Amino acid sequence: xxxxxxxxxLDDIPRLGAQVLTHPExxxxxxxxxxxxxxxxxxxxxxxxxxxxxxxxHGEQVTCPLHGWNLALETGEACAPDxxxxxxxxxxxxxxxxxxxx
Amino acid sequence: xxxxxxxxxxxxxxGVRTLEELLKLAPEQYDITVFGAEPHxxxxxxxxxxxxxxxxxxxxxxxxxxxxxxxxxITLHVGKRVTQIDxxxxxxxxxxxxxxxxxxxxxxTGSRPFILPVPGKDLPGVIGYRDIADTQxxxxxxxxxxxxxxxxxxxxxxxxxxxxxxxGMDVTVVHLGEWIMERQLDKxxxxxxxxxxxxxxMKFRLAHQTTELLxxxxxxxxAVRFENGEEIPADLVVMAAGIRPDTALAEAAGLxxxxxxxxxxxxxxxxxPRIYAVGECAAHRGVAYGxxxxxxxxxxxxxxxxAQIGIARYQGSITSTKLKVTGIDVFSAGDFMGGAGxxxxxxxxxxxxxxxxxxxxxxxxxxxxxxxxxxxxxxxFQLLREGKDLGELRDHLMFGQSYASSHLGDxxxxxxxxxxxxxxxxxxxxxNGVCKGTIVKAIQEKGLFTLDEVKKHTKAASSCGSCSxxxxxxxxxxxxxxxxxxxxxKKPVCGCTDxxxxxxxxxxxxxxxxxxxxxxQALAWKTPNGCATCxxxxxxxxxxTWPHEAQDDPQSRFINERAHANIQKDGTYSVVPRxxxxxxxxxxxxxxxxxxxxxxxxxxxxxxxxxxxxLGVKKEDLPKMWEDLNAAGMVSGHAYGKSIRxxxxxxxxxxxxxxxxxxxxxxxxxxxxxxxxxxxxxxKLAVSGCPRNxxxxxxxxxxxxxxxxxxxxxVAGNGGIKTExxxxxxxxxNDAEVMEISGAFLQLYREEGWYLERTVHYVSRVxxxxxxARVVDDLENRKALxxxxxxxxxxxxxxxxxxxQGPRRKEFIPITLAA
Numbered sequence: 032x033x034x035x036x037x038x039x040x041l042d043d044i045p046r047l048g049a050q051v052l053t054h055p056e057x058x059x060x061x062x063x064x065x066x067x068x069x070x071x072x073x074x075x076x077x078x079x080x081x082x083x084x085x086x087x088x089h090g091e092q093v094t095c096p097l098h099g100w101n102l103a104l105e106t107g108e109a110c111a112p113d114x115x116x117x118x119x120x121x122x123x124x125x126x127x128x129x130x131x132x133x
Numbered sequence: 134x135x136x137x138x139x140x141x142x143x144x145x146x147x148g149v150r151t152l153e154e155l156l157k158l159a160p161e162q163y164d165i166t167v168f169g170a171e172p173h174x175x176x177x178x179x180x181x182x183x184x185x186x187x188x189x190x191x192x193x194x195x196x197x198x199x200x201x202x203x204x205x206x207i208t209l210h211v212g213k214r215v216t217q218i219d220x221x222x223x224x225x226x227x228x229x230x231x232x233x234x235x236x237x238x239x240x241x242t243g244s245r246p247f248i249l250p251v252p253g254k255d256l257p258g259v260i261g262y263r264d265i266a267d268t269q270x271x272x273x274x275x276x277x278x279x280x281x282x283x284x285x286x287x288x289x290x291x292x293x294x295x296x297x298x299x300x301g302m303d304v305t306v307v308h309l310g311e312w313i314m315e316r317q318l319d320k321x322x323x324x325x326x327x328x329x330x331x332x333x334x335m336k337f338r339l340a341h342q343t344t345e346l347l348x349x350x351x352x353x354x355x356a357v358r359f360e361n362g363e364e365i366p367a368d369l370v371v372m373a374a375g376i377r378p379d380t381a382l383a384e385a386a387g388l389x390x391x392x393x394x395x396x397x398x399x400x401x402x403x404x405x406p407r408i409y410a411v412g413e414c415a416a417h418r419g420v421a422y423g424x425x426x427x428x429x430x431x432x433x434x435x436x437x438x439x440a441q442i443g444i445a446r447y448q449g450s451i452t453s454t455k456l457k458v459t460g461i462d463v464f465s466a467g468d469f470m471g472g473a474g475x476x477x478x479x480x481x482x483x484x485x486x487x488x489x490x491x492x493x494x495x496x497x498x499x500x501x502x503x504x505x506x507x508x509x510x511x512x513x514f515q516l517l518r519e520g521k522d523l524g525e526l527r528d529h530l531m532f533g534q535s536y537a538s539s540h541l542g543d544x545x546x547x548x549x550x551x552x553x554x555x556x557x558x559x560x561x562x563x564x565n566g567v568c569k570g571t572i573v574k575a576i577q578e579k580g581l582f583t584l585d586e587v588k589k590h591t592k593a594a595s596s597c598g599s600c601s602x603x604x605x606x607x608x609x610x611x612x613x614x615x616x617x618x619x620x621x622x623k624k625p626v627c628g629c630t631d632x633x634x635x636x637x638x639x640x641x642x643x644x645x646x647x648x649x650x651x652x653x654q655a656l657a658w659k660t661p662n663g664c665a666t667c668x669x670x671x672x673x674x675x676x677x678t679w680p681h682e683a684q685d686d687p688q689s690r691f692i693n694e695r696a697h698a699n700i701q702k703d704g705t706y707s708v709v710p711r712x713x714x715x716x717x718x719x720x721x722x723x724x725x726x727x728x729x730x731x732x733x734x735x736x737x738x739x740x741x742x743x744x745x746x747x748l749g750v751k752k753e754d755l756p757k758m759w760e761d762l763n764a765a766g767m768v769s770g771h772a773y774g775k776s777i778r779x780x781x782x783x784x785x786x787x788x789x790x791x792x793x794x795x796x797x798x799x800x801x802x803x804x805x806x807x808x809x810x811x812x813x814x815x816x817k818l819a820v821s822g823c824p825r826n827x828x829x830x831x832x833x834x835x836x837x838x839x840x841x842x843x844x845x846x847x848v849a850g851n852g853g854i855k856t857e858x859x860x861x862x863x864x865x866x867n868d869a870e871v872m873e874i875s876g877a878f879l880q881l882y883r884e885e886g887w888y889l890e891r892t893v894h895y896v897s898r899v900x901x902x903x904x905x906a907r908v909v910d911d912l913e914n915r916k917a918l919x920x921x922x923x924x925x926x927x928x929x930x931x932x933x934x935x936x937x938q939g940p941r942r943k944e945f946i947p948i949t950l951a952a
Contacts, residue, residue, distance in 0.1 A: 039948050047662060047688040051947035058947065065662050082704040085692040087665040094665035096692040096700050099595070101665075112590045 038129045049084040060084035062104050069129050070104035071122040077115025136164045140235040142215045144169025147412025147428040148241030154436030165207045166233045172212040174198050181268050185296030196580050218386035237407050244376035244413040253346030258354040259370045262293045275300035278368035282357045286313035290373030298334050305336040317454045317465045322488050322504040378414045378421045393421035398446040400435040411435050424452045453514045464510035467500035467517045478531050496522050509533040511609040564596035576611045597854045627666035629658050634887035641674050647683045670888035677883045680925035693773035697932045708747040709772035710762050714782045714800030715743030724765030728758050742779035756942050759933035768931035776811045780804040785822025794839025796822035799868050809929035813886035831859050834892040835875045844871050849896035857893045860901050863909040877908045877918035
């Protein structure tokens with residue numbers, strides 16, 4: 032059963048940046064947009080497995096550090112013309128705390 | 134607020150391209166309605182010739198099918214000709230009574246074939262050559278009739294004649310001029326072309342004026358009569374004697390027309406600012422363009438204004454021509470006839486069927502015409518557009534790009550001029566394994582027009598970029614006349630802006646912009662916070678322009694610079710401690726060995742820059758390793774940055790029996806002076822103690838070679854993607870002078886280079902003479918540059934110590950959930 036869990040404080044993630052959450056099934060990347068929304072994706076680019084958490088965050092996208100694929104934070108889908116998807120995890124912020132449904 | 138209404142009259146390439154550009158910029162701004170007189174979606178008119186020749190089908194040349202209009206919410210009226218524009222009521226009316234209101238109106242009615250005003254011009258079987266219907270008429274006529282006459286031996290006429298011959302007709306081309314394609318070719322090239330077309334069975338009547346078209350017994354056209362009274366049989370007459378901008382509608386609406394609808398640099402009609410015109414119907418600075426490349430430029434500018442961004446200007450185009458007759462290569466561009474004040478370089482091999490003429494004025498290429506061998510057409514066209522001084526290139530110019538670049542070094546466009554002759558299976562992009570066939574297929578099937586589009590769709594040229602030149606040539610040979618070489622010096626930084634690197638740098642300096650949001654606001658960035666391409670560039674420009682004032686933004690740096698280590702394919706990092714001048718000590722080596730064991734570093738490697746690389750380190754271990762290395766007196770080697778990397782040295786006069794100068798000593802001093810220097814791209818130096826040059830100074834950004842009397846300084850070498858030998862800059866008498874000159878050169882590069890431009894590209898852009906003038910000849914300026922460099926680098930901390938001891942350390946540690 033999945034459930035919402037408190038992960039960290041919003042301030043633990045740099046604005047337009049990311050933080051990594053270790054997870055037995057593979058790391059999860061937590062992204063923070065310029066307007067303080069948080070998104071979570073499996074920290075693995077569908078292209079060649081690059082750690083998305085290390086990419087540059089812009090708008091609602093992240094650019095993979097290895098080969099420059101752009102992925103939508105909201106869905107995990109690669110931006111056209113690339114095709115692929117990183118698993119997405121529901122995330123929200125409540126009272127300065129980041130919650131994830133795991 | 135309700136959406137504004139945009140109406141487009143003319144569903145062709147220029148108009149729809151404008152809509153595409155507009156939708157990219159402002160997808161929600163307008164309710165768009167399109168009127169097209171033809172019963173089709175937008176198709177590639179240039180490719181009608183291959184369709185006529187039987188090499189392509191109609192469906193192959195459709196650019197926007199009806200679904201495209203639906204998907205973009207565009208109301209499309211096909212087969213409806215707009216007959217009236219009511220400028221006061223702001224609405225248009227079509228021939229079937231359909232009406233549409235507009236807030237802004239875009240006219241892209243294109244052109245009509247010029248129909249000679251001779252008796253018989255309205256007979257059945259007399260057509261222009263303009264659209265799908267004309268092409269279908271020609272194909273149908275060719276199936277049952279024998280004699281065709283094409284009036285006009287321009288590009289279009291010859292392509293029509295060629296197609297009709299391939300369809301089995303007996304074709305005579307009638308031309309008023311003394312040689313064919315006189316607007317694109319000089320007489321020599323035209324004669325060669327004519328001979329070759331005659332070999333295909335085409336007949337010519339040059340200097341012939343048509344006076345009448347005579348009906349045959351069936352009431353269709355039957356013969357053509359010339360001024361001299363002669364008659365020839367004709368079951369089909371194709372009028373290809375030129376085009377005229379289709380301005381009837383605009384004129385009726387009271388818009389000022391003079392050889393086209395007169396528009397300003399913003400593509401607005403000069404009569405009514407709500408009305409825009411693009412494409413063949415528009416006259417810009419007295420010119421109505423009939424080729425596709427300028428139309429695309431106009432489309433971009435027009436869209437920018439429709440989207441109310443309002444910063445782009447269209448300033449006219451230089452055009453090039455390529456004839457699409459399979460097996461015959463003709464190319465011309467610019468002022469190919471020459472004349473007063475010009476010189477021409479000629480190559481004419483009549484037997485070999487090759488003719489090339491290059492017209493030069495004031496040491497610049499201003500025109501080119503080629504027959505038989507046109508592989509260098511796009512290269513010449515690029516030289517022509519950029520208006521570069523030819524200098525020493527002139528001696529090799531005629532022999533083409535591959536010869537010239539093998540003799541003069543390539544300036545980053547490492548593309549052999551062989552695109553057309555490559556087999557489809559040939560690998561073009563070595564980084565991503567992309568073959569020519571894949572690129573050609575993507576260009577044709579996806580309708581790609583630019584290098585960037587090819588990069589995105591195929592990945593070719595998207596990694597190291599060394600095949601960009603070749604990919605551009607494949608684009609050029611696949612698209613023919615539709616290809617528009619991008620002038621890289623004016624290319625926008627990225628899709629987030631229309632400004633190029635130079636403009637951005639200038640704005641940051643002149644308006645004293647100090648942060649990325651300030652830049653984005655001042656220059657009307659199109660995205661809220663940029664992208665992975667522009668943010669690192671802006672961050673660099675701010676820091677290099679306003680040292681100690683602009684704040685670094687780690688989130689706008691590529692991960693390597695943010696983590697101060699190099700990311701590897703498995704997500705681990707590599708750590709390279711600095712070894713000044715490639716020198717180390719037993720104590721340092723011991724500390725490195727300890728760190729490698731303590732953190733179980735799987736790979737330890739000696740780098741090309743004379744230091745040691747510890748590979749396979751977990752990110753969370755980085756700060757701990759740095760602390761241990763710091764404790765042993767070592768600092769970051771910046772092996773990961775767009776910054777100073779290493780100063781490679783040979784042992785020099787300290788030990789070497791041949792050494793003339795103390796190269797290790799100078800190398801260490803240079804490396805200490807430049808510590809932590811950020812730059813547009815990486816910077817590598819080398820110091821050799823004698824001309825044997827064991828430190829390989831000839832392929833460095835700055836290479837110093839000791840000679841008996843002092844030093845020789847070389848700049849802008851490159852050992853990377855395309856090996857480039859450094860240019861001799863000047864001599865220096867002593868260490869202090871080397872340091873001042875090297876520092877001044879690097880500061881000039883830091884202040885003027887574009888992000889990700891290596892010194893080799895920077896120097897090739899601005900010219901070595903410019904660099905010499907600023908750094909060698911102008912002593913005061915040299916000193917000032919050097920001082921600005923020293924000021925900028927003042928107090929630069931070791932980034933490893935800063936992070937290990939500072940608040941950013943937590944970014945390196947992942948979050949773990951309590952079980």
